[in-house]
Amino acid sequence: MTTLPDHTDKKLGLVIDLDICVGCQACATSCKEWNTGGYSAPLTDHDPYGADPDGAWLNRVHTYEVANEHFTGTVHFPRSCLHCEDAACVTVCPTGASYKRQADGIVLVNPDTCIGCKLCSWACPYGAREYDHDQGVMKKCTLCVDRIYNETLPEEDRTPACVRACPTGARAFGDLGDPESPVSQSVADRGGFDLMAEMGYKPTNKYLPPRKGTDQAPQTQAEPAPATTRSPIEKLFAWADRALSR
Amino acid sequence: MHPAYSVILFTTASGAGYGLLFWLGLAHVAGRLPVAGWDFLAAITIALGLVTLGLLSSTFHLGRPERAWRALSQWRSSWLSREGVAALATYVPAGLLMLLSLFGVGSWLSLPLALLSALGAVATVWCTGMIYASLKTIRHWHHPLVPWIYLALAAASGAVLLVLLLAFSGAPLRGMSALALLALIGAGLLKRRYWRDVDARPGAITADMALGLEGVQRQLEPPHTRPNYVMREMGYQVARTHARDLRRMVLTWAFAVPGGVLLILALWGALAPVLAPIAVMCAAGGLVVERWLFFAEAEHVSMLYYGAEQA
Numbered sequence: 001m002t003t004l005p006d007h008t009d010k011k012l013g014l015v016i017d018l019d020i021c022v023g024c025q026a027c028a029t030s031c032k033e034w035n036t037g038g039y040s041a042p043l044t045d046h047d048p049y050g051a052d053p054d055g056a057w058l059n060r061v062h063t064y065e066v067a068n069e070h071f072t073g074t075v076h077f078p079r080s081c082l083h084c085e086d087a088a089c090v091t092v093c094p095t096g097a098s099y100k101r102q103a104d105g106i107v108l109v110n111p112d113t114c115i116g117c118k119l120c121s122w123a124c125p126y127g128a129r130e131y132d133h134d135q136g137v138m139k140k141c142t143l144c145v146d147r148i149y150n151e152t153l154p155e156e157d158r159t160p161a162c163v164r165a166c167p168t169g170a171r172a173f174g175d176l177g178d179p180e181s182p183v184s185q186s187v188a189d190r191g192g193f194d195l196m197a198e199m200g201y202k203p204t205n206k207y208l209p210p211r212k213g214t215d216q217a218p219q220t221q222a223e224p225a226p227a228t229t230r231s232p233i234e235k236l237f238a239w240a241d242r243a244l245s246r
Numbered sequence: 247m248h249p250a251y252s253v254i255l256f257t258t259a260s261g262a263g264y265g266l267l268f269w270l271g272l273a274h275v276a277g278r279l280p281v282a283g284w285d286f287l288a289a290i291t292i293a294l295g296l297v298t299l300g301l302l303s304s305t306f307h308l309g310r311p312e313r314a315w316r317a318l319s320q321w322r323s324s325w326l327s328r329e330g331v332a333a334l335a336t337y338v339p340a341g342l343l344m345l346l347s348l349f350g351v352g353s354w355l356s357l358p359l360a361l362l363s364a365l366g367a368v369a370t371v372w373c374t375g376m377i378y379a380s381l382k383t384i385r386h387w388h389h390p391l392v393p394w395i396y397l398a399l400a401a402a403s404g405a406v407l408l409v410l411l412l413a414f415s416g417a418p419l420r421g422m423s424a425l426a427l428l429a430l431i432g433a434g435l436l437k438r439r440y441w442r443d444v445d446a447r448p449g450a451i452t453a454d455m456a457l458g459l460e461g462v463q464r465q466l467e468p469p470h471t472r473p474n475y476v477m478r479e480m481g482y483q484v485a486r487t488h489a490r491d492l493r494r495m496v497l498t499w500a501f502a503v504p505g506g507v508l509l510i511l512a513l514w515g516a517l518a519p520v521l522a523p524i525a526v527m528c529a530a531g532g533l534v535v536e537r538w539l540f541f542a543e544a545e546h547v548s549m550l551y552y553g554a555e556q557a
Contacts, residue, residue: 002320018459028469052472060469062551068461077457079469079551088382094317094327113316116309118479119326122247125383125451127476127548136309193458196451196547199382207458 002093004086008105011177012143013083013204014163015186019211021170023063023076030165031059031080031141038146040111044134056130058141059162071210078171080162081128081141082195082203083107089120089129089140098138105177105204106143114138125199148173176204247384248482249541252306257374258403258533260300260333261396264367265404266293267340269422271364273408274356281356285415287347289408294340301333325380329373336366371400378540385449385557386544391440398433399536403529405429406504409511410526413518423511430508430529434501437536441493449545449556456550465553480546484539492539500532 035058036043045055059080066075083100087107090098097114100107109120109129114137121129121138129140144160147153157164163171174183183206186192192206270289273279279286305311318334320327339362346356375393382388405426412419453462473481484492504525511518511525545557 002323023467025469053470054472054474056475057470060474062465062469063467064457064459065463065466066457066459066461067463068459070460074466075457075459077551091323092326092377092380094320094324094330095313096316096320113313114310115313115316117307117317117326118309119324119377121476121479122546123381123383125547127480127546127551130475131309131479133309133475195458196455197458198455199451199547209459 002090002096002098004090004100005102008085008100008102008177010104010175011083011085011204012104012106012148012174013176013183013206014080014143014160015172015174015176015183015192015206015208016078017170017172017186017190017208018075018077019170019208020168021061021076021078021166022168023061023074024167025061026165026167027078027162027171028057028059028061030161032057034144034147034161035139035142038144039108039142040139042135043139044132046133056132056139058128058130058139066210070212073210075210078162079126079128080205081107081124081143082126082201082205083141083143085202085204086200088123088125088201092119092123094119106145107140108142108145109138109140111135111137125196125201126203143173176206247541247544247546248479249538250307252303254534254537254541256300256304256307257396258300258530258537259296259303261371261374261400262403262407262530262533263293263296263298263300264336264371265400265402266296266407267336267404268364268367268401269404269408269425271360271362271367273422274360275364280352281343281347282350282352283347283415285411285417287344288415289411290340290344290347292407292411293404294337294344297333297336325373325376329370329377332366332370332373336363336370339363339366367400368397371397383547384544385447386444386540389440389444391436391443395433395436395440398429398436399533402426402429402433403533406508406522406525406529409508409518410522413511413522418515419518419522420512420515423508423515427505427508427512430501430505434497434505437496437501444543449547451547451550452556453550453554456547465551468552476548477552481549481552482542484542489539489543492535496532496536496539498532499528500536504529504532 032043043056047053062077064075064077083105087100090100095113095115097110098120116136118131129138132139148158159173163173172183174181176184187206190208192208194203305314317327317330321331339359343359372393375396378387379392409419409423409426412422454460507521507525511521547557550557
């Protein structure tokens with residue numbers, strides 16, 4: 001059914017820390033690697049080694065230049081499905097292939113009933129859905145639904161592939177509907193925010209802002225300048241130093 | 247938004263077909279066109295032919311056309327599904343009317359069937375317009391006038407077609423020409439107001455909102471070296487000067503020229519078999535350009551992640 005559930009028991013999602021993401025693309029490549037063999041299989045590519053490579057990816061990492069009072073610098077910005085509470089991609093679907101699960105809030109596409117009309121990708125403000133030309137169906141982040149509940153995997157691997165791959169710990173996975181969960185705590189502590197909150201899709205995934213450079217730097221005293229004797233020889237050295245460094 | 251030819255052909259052809267069906271139904275209810283006449287048969291055949299051509303063309307837009315029947319299931323939430331249901335439902339009274347006409351059966355049944363066909367035509371075109379108008383992500387489409395413009399353009403193009411049919415059957419057509427002229431003027435005024443509106447209001451969503459950060463200066467590095475699906479589908483852009491010329495073309499060919507022809511027909515009714523085809527051909531060309539622009543000028547908010555400043 002493409003009507004949305006009244007509520008979901010959990011709100012599983014990601015928290016992405018823009019402060020520590022280094023833009024290494026490990027999350028994007030490991031997402032592609034897992035999902036081309038998992039629920040979304042295959043995630044096809046066209047001309048992957050040629051001049052005009054193109055393919056379906058579920059996670060994309062942009063890099064922006066940002067300058068505000070708080071922070072000036074480069075921000076690496078991973079972008080994937082935010083598993084919105086008010087997911088317009090689901091309600092526009094004419095077939096019921098797109099749906100939001102009541103148990104955990106994950107938004108999925110059933111590849112066996114999708115007709116590839118692409119309307120869901122038009123309805124998504126985040127550009128999170130990518131069409132698979134080979135398969136003729138829409139692909140999107142599944143929050144690695146085939147990993148997180150998979151008891152044949154070691155427990156530490158039951159987390160989305162992007163989270164598992166992140167070398168800096170910039171991605172965290174958990175229940176954002178539970179205020180006590182570590183992900184909800186980090187959102188509360190760090191002032192986590194929604195993307196395009198103004199549009200009202202109520203995304204589940206949250207982003208943490210980059211910290212100010214001086215927030216974490218240790219405070220050190222400047223060493224006092226050594227007392228000078230103002231002797232002629234010292235003046236000579238000072239003159240030589242200035243002359244040579246000109 | 248990428249202007250897909252299948253969708254342009256679908257919305258213009260089926261729009262004209264439903265418009266023709268609408269006027270045909272009304273004309274029959276008003277007692278003008280008896281079902282047994284050959285002009286009625288020709289008109290309903292052309293109307294259903296255009297509708298069917300449009301619907302078939304729309305399935306070329308699908309990745310899995312063989313599963314298209316599934317699109318009838320989600321009418322509770324999806325305007326696309328509602329459109330499919332309305333389109334199929336309209337075939338029932340319209341198909342029966344066509345059968346009555348084919349066998350020359352004059353029955354009282356033709357009146358409710360004609361009325362239902364007209365209603366079905368309106369409902370289907372309204373759903374088409376709402377597919378676009380319901381998308382908050384595209385400000386050029388999420389506009390209250392959009393479904394009304396779809397209705398008005400369908401009515402105008404259908405009316406021009408009916409004038410052509412009347413011209414060939416030698417029936418009196420001054421009244422219908424006047425109606426078609428009014429529909430065309432109404433649609434043209436709505437379209438001009440719509441253009442003024444979307445031009446006056448720039449996009450309210452900014453790159454800062456998209457990233458949730460203040461002071462986004464520029465995209466330093468995109469995630470991929472070549473355009474991906476999102477950029478090709480949602481990032482289509484038409485140059486501003488180009489769009490202005492095309493809008494002028496729409497005003498000329500979709501509205502001014504056929505409007506002038508219809509005025510001559512409404513006033514004198516002369517030379518109809520020569521003039522009516524001119525009106526139809528100009529309107530068809532102009533409406534295809536109008537529909538192409540409707541897509542090409544539409545801005546999608548996801549492009550904020552790819553360097554757009556507002557959408």
